Amino acid sequence: MAQLKGKIDDSVKECSKALELNPRYVKALIRRGEAHEKLENYEEAIADMKKILEIDPSNDQAIRNIRRLEPLAAEKREKLKEEMMGKLKDMGNNILGRFGMSLDNFKAVKDPNTGFCI
Known part of the structure; x- marks a missing residue:
């Protein structure tokens, strides 16, 4: 499992390097977003999908991914909030x-x- 996580981390790094050279490289954004999802970094995955939509507003894959990832991100935020509390x-x-x-x-x-507790 650790070896797989390492490969996914490497994928994120490689895609980030490619995006430094060309910030509009949609394929690298898709791959990095997919890698973030596998690492359960849903917020980062959503951010990559939103960048794709800035470049190509009609990208159906990005739209579908955002719709699928947003509930996962909300669930993770809620879980982290409960753990912190x-x-x-x-x-x-x-x-x-x-x-x-x-x-x-x-x-x-x-x-x-x-909205604060008193």
């Missing part, structure tokens, strides 16, 4: 535990005006 909660409980307290004793309420 869990780690922050654990850290908070670790600190508060020294005082006999827990974050479970507090309730966060989202401010409808700012």
